Amino acid sequence: MVTGKGGTGKTTVAGALALALAGRRQRVLLIEVEGRQGLAQLFDTPPLPYAETRLAATRGGEVVGLAVDAEAAMIEYLELFYSIKRAGSMLRKMGAIDFATTIAPGLRDVLLTGKVKEAVTRAGRDGRPAFDAVVLDAPPTGRIAQFLQATQEVAGLTKMGPIHRQSIGVMELLRSARTAIHIVTLLEEMPVQESLDAAAELRRAGYRIGQVIVNRARPELVGAGAPKAAEVAEGLAAAGLSADLAAGLVAEMIDYGTRQRVQASAAAELVTIDAALRRLPELAPPVDLGGLFELAEALELDEWLGRPA
Amino acid sequence: MAGTAGVTAARGRQLPPLFEVDALLKDPEIKVIVTCGSGGVGKTTTAAALALRAAEQGRRVVVLTIDPARRLAQSLGLVELDNTPRPVAGIANGALLAMMLDMKRTFDEVVLANTTREKAEQIFANPFYQSLSASFAGTQEYMAMEKLSQLRGQLVERGKWDLIVVDTPPSRSALDFLDAPQRLGRFLDGRMIRMLSAPARAGGKAYLKVVGASFALFSRVLNRIVGNELLGNVSAFIASLETMFGGFRERAEQTYRLLQAPGTAFVVIASPEPDALREASFFVERLQAERMPLAGVVLNRVRRVAVDLSAGRALDAAERLAALEPAPAGAALAQAALQVHAETAEAARQDRSMVARFAAAHPDVPERQVPALPTDVHDLAGLRLIGAALAGEEP
Numbered sequence: 001m002v003t004g005k006g007g008t009g010k011t012t013v014a015g016a017l018a019l020a021l022a023g024r025r026q027r028v029l030l031i032e033v034e035g036r037q038g039l040a041q042l043f044d045t046p047p048l049p050y051a052e053t054r055l056a057a058t059r060g061g062e063v064v065g066l067a068v069d070a071e072a073a074m075i076e077y078l079e080l081f082y083s084i085k086r087a088g089s090m091l092r093k094m095g096a097i098d099f100a101t102t103i104a105p106g107l108r109d110v111l112l113t114g115k116v117k118e119a120v121t122r123a124g125r126d127g128r129p130a131f132d133a134v135v136l137d138a139p140p141t142g143r144i145a146q147f148l149q150a151t152q153e154v155a156g157l158t159k160m161g162p163i164h165r166q167s168i169g170v171m172e173l174l175r176s177a178r179t180a181i182h183i184v185t186l187l188e189e190m191p192v193q194e195s196l197d198a199a200a201e202l203r204r205a206g207y208r209i210g211q212v213i214v215n216r217a218r219p220e221l222v223g224a225g226a227p228k229a230a231e232v233a234e235g236l237a238a239a240g241l242s243a244d245l246a247a248g249l250v251a252e253m254i255d256y257g258t259r260q261r262v263q264a265s266a267a268a269e270l271v272t273i274d275a276a277l278r279r280l281p282e283l284a285p286p287v288d289l290g291g292l293f294e295l296a297e298a299l300e301l302d303e304w305l306g307r308p309a
Numbered sequence: 310m311a312g313t314a315g316v317t318a319a320r321g322r323q324l325p326p327l328f329e330v331d332a333l334l335k336d337p338e339i340k341v342i343v344t345c346g347s348g349g350v351g352k353t354t355t356a357a358a359l360a361l362r363a364a365e366q367g368r369r370v371v372v373l374t375i376d377p378a379r380r381l382a383q384s385l386g387l388v389e390l391d392n393t394p395r396p397v398a399g400i401a402n403g404a405l406l407a408m409m410l411d412m413k414r415t416f417d418e419v420v421l422a423n424t425t426r427e428k429a430e431q432i433f434a435n436p437f438y439q440s441l442s443a444s445f446a447g448t449q450e451y452m453a454m455e456k457l458s459q460l461r462g463q464l465v466e467r468g469k470w471d472l473i474v475v476d477t478p479p480s481r482s483a484l485d486f487l488d489a490p491q492r493l494g495r496f497l498d499g500r501m502i503r504m505l506s507a508p509a510r511a512g513g514k515a516y517l518k519v520v521g522a523s524f525a526l527f528s529r530v531l532n533r534i535v536g537n538e539l540l541g542n543v544s545a546f547i548a549s550l551e552t553m554f555g556g557f558r559e560r561a562e563q564t565y566r567l568l569q570a571p572g573t574a575f576v577v578i579a580s581p582e583p584d585a586l587r588e589a590s591f592f593v594e595r596l597q598a599e600r601m602p603l604a605g606v607v608l609n610r611v612r613r614v615a616v617d618l619s620a621g622r623a624l625d626a627a628e629r630l631a632a633l634e635p636a637p638a639g640a641a642l643a644q645a646a647l648q649v650h651a652e653t654a655e656a657a658r659q660d661r662s663m664v665a666r667f668a669a670a671h672p673d674v675p676e677r678q679v680p681a682l683p684t685d686v687h688d689l690a691g692l693r694l695i696g697a698a699l700a701g702e703e704p
Contacts (some may be wrong), residue, residue, distance in 0.1 A: 005520070006348020007585060140348055157436060189685040193348070221648050228642070235643020238633060240628040241618075247617035249646040257650045259682035284582040284659055 001138040002213075003198065004184030005191040011038040012287050013184045013280070014137040015063075016295035020170035022061035023296060024308040027121050030055065034139060039065045043289060056289065066119075066132075070108040072208040073115045104270045108168065109150035117170045118176070141183065141191075141198035145205060148174055152205075180210030185270065187217055187263040194268055199273045209275045211304070214248045214267070216282040220259040276304070310469040326674035328605025330699045334363040335472070339574050340464060341457070341567070342604070345477045346578035346587035351601045351609040354686055355578050355679075356693060357407075360690065361397075361470055362696035364405035370455060371460060371469075374476040375410040375453045382409065391419075394460075394470075399689050406470065415452040450488075450662075453478055461567060525572045574604035578666070581611055581660040586667045593671055606676035607663055607699065612681045613657040620654040623647040677701065 002017060009190035011032070018030040029052065032039050037047045043055040050065040055065040086287035122130040139147045151174070173179060187193040199209050229250045243269035266292055270277060280298050283291045302308070334341060343358040353374055360372035371394045392414045394406035421429050432438050453475070461471050567573060575596055579589035589606060596603045627647040629639045668676060679698045688693055 006581060007350060007580060011584070036584075036588075041583070041587075051398065111660060165618045169596070179527060180612075207338075208632055221652065227646065231639040231642045232646050233639070234624070235630060235637065235639030235646075238354050238637035238640060238646075239630045241626050246646075249643075249650055252653050253646050253649050255683045256653065263682055283653075285663070308532065 001136045001144075001179065001181045002184060003138045003144040003216075004180060004213075005186075005194045008184045008186050008191050010140070010184040011042060011137050012292070012295065013182070013213055013215060014135050015039065015042045015292050017182070017281075018063045018133075018135040018297055019056060019058065019292055020299045020301045021135070022056065022063045022131045023059050023246070023282065024301060024305075025060040026139060027061060027130070028063050028181050029066060029134045030063050030137070031068055031116060031119065032137040032205050034137070035067070035069065037067060038137060039067060042287070042292065050249050051270035052237060058293075059250045061132075065290065068115050069113055073111045077114060077174070093306065106151070109147045110154050110170075112152050113148065113164050114166060115172050120173060128164045138181070140177040141194040141219050144181070144198055148202070148207060149205060175206045175208070177208065177252065180208050183273075184212055184213045184273075186215055187266040187270075189262065192266040196273060199275070211274065211276045211278055212270055212273055213299075214270070214277060214279045216261065217279050218282065220260055222260055223252055227253045228259075228290040278304075313419065324671055325674060325676045328607065328677035330359070330362075330605075330677060330701070331366070332367065334359065334366055334527075334575055338572055340472060340572040341461065342473070342474045342574050342576060343477060343568070344576045344578055345592055347585050350578050350580045350585045351679075352578050353476050354692070355576070355607055355609065355699070356474050358686075358692045358695035358699060359576070360407075360472075360474040361400070361405055361692045362700065363474070364403040365401045365693075365696075367403045369404040369470045370472045371406040371408065371475070373408055373410060373453075373456060373460065374473040375478040380419075382407075392456075397689075403684045404470070410453055410456055412452045415456050419452075419455055431545075437545075441565065450478055456701050458564045458567065464621070505632075569601055570601070571602060574602055576604050577606045577607060578607065581663040582610050584665070586663060590667070590670060593674055603674065605621060605677060606667075606671070606678060608678045610681040611664060611678045612653065612660045614650070614654050614657045616650060618650060618654070620651040620658070623651040623654065627651070 002010050002014040004013070007192075011033075014030065014032075019030045021028045030039060030046075039045075039055065040047045042197045043065065045053070045055060045065075049064055050067065050069045050072040052064045052066050054062055056063045076193065116134060116136055119134050120129075130246040138144055142288060150169045151167045155171060158167065160163040183194040183195045183199060198213075201273055203209060227250050232249055232253075233246035236245055237243050278299060280295055283294065287295070335343070338395065340678065342356075342359060345351050346352050355375065360370045363369045366567065373394075392407040392408060392411040395406050397405040417429075420432050424432070457473065457475050457596055460470075464470055464473065497562070568575075575598070577589050577592050579585040593603060593606065595601075627644045629642050630647070632637075633640060677699060679695060682691075682694070686695060
């Protein structure tokens, strides 16, 4: 699972992670659940239907994308698990689908995580798992705990019956060693604070934090100490540039230095999460497929997971 | 300062009109300002900055935020916000009250306001209600609308404040906020409500006659899926809520009309990033389609340069300096300055092109750019700076 504060690039990182896994000859399912068609944007394809669609193939592996739609997931779920035919039209008439997917969005979260479990445990024709890995572009840090805990909530509310058993099964998977929650952050105060809060909350609730992925870190360019305009002006003159630029450049340096200090203290804060840290370079937006491969490389999965067999 | 204006003008495009923030804040006809946009674009900070600026220009403002990260509390230097508007200290003029939506408490208030004490206690004790009101996501949208209605009502009745600034919930999509009241209405009009409340209302088997065979099937299905106990709780909950549902729906519709009324202004907020701008586009189009009053778009955290020199020329000069033997005076520092400038200029170029694309797609929407600050804002002084930038004052 890949989470992160809004605007940190979690969808991009989820895409890069899926590509990196595919590069290790894996068949990867990349799921989005927020109805934003972020994967289609990222892989430059038409909007994804609620059907598994190949997004990319590389080095003997592939990335299959799926935009989960709560309504369709609910109907599928009912037909699959309870062999209820025409469940959709009946429930829609009753207003039950509106109820489940919009009025009580907790149920929506249950359906979405249920779909993730189905994909993880699905067997292919040869009896082996249909996917080697499932990457979920999960809800943002502010909602992730609530998203995962909704199933727990339902398990508590139902006490028995198939929904209860299903919920327990999903919770077991989400809390098992097979699930890791990666947190994407920028080196800025708010995203780092939310990352710390989310990591603590998730751990308290029994989930496992994978890696903390620092996105768009800027290079360290400015040393300590206030830059002197006169000194910059001398250097500029030597480079054949107007010394008049010095004041503006110094202002930019001071600004950049402040950001650099914010980055450094944010990085120091992040260490307290006590998880492996990985840095990704800043790419010019919008990130295209080429850029995504570049980020996939930068994730250095071989170092992280060991060389593939 | 090299801004967006030069680039778009050079391509011969019409510049979008400027979003005149002070004119909006000073307009006594404007009673409600709603800020919306995707997560991470500085929505809460902008709402607080708008509220503070309006207050210091003499209005009595209440700012409502719905954010679990308690960011507004941080920006306003408050430790705790609860469901009651509390005065913010240190305001130079006017009055600023701030509150954070307590979802559960608002839900409880709605129940209490619409039913007897005894019935309310029954509802509070119902496990389904406890889950729905406290932990299920998305009730936020309804409760935000509910709270907005309450605050608006108090404005009319008691006149404690004359402007309400609402920060929208950090929802899945910014549009959820707009859709919530209508969805609630659709749900309440649906048969589901009648079906679910039937058992508790009629008791025993009698209800089967009332609703017929399709319900018998539906009920069996539900029982099989969720179990008898939950169904019973849901049924009891909905039956006990029945009396107040009429009130709920009426107010949901009222709030929707309130959002369309001329006294309301929407401010759409984005940062110069593809996702945030896409979301802002959806929102702008939706507001226009629904005839909701869009006041303008704020483009937050736009990175700018202080010097008119291209990134390429800066890097060339840095390389020339590095090659000089022996290094002239100031070479090392100037090199660092030129590298910083190249980074900054490249970032500014990206932001400019993002903003220009958005402006091209929405040429009639008033727009205001707020330059990126090197640090986050968490005090009134910082909010004043943002407010000044929103009003177009150069630092």
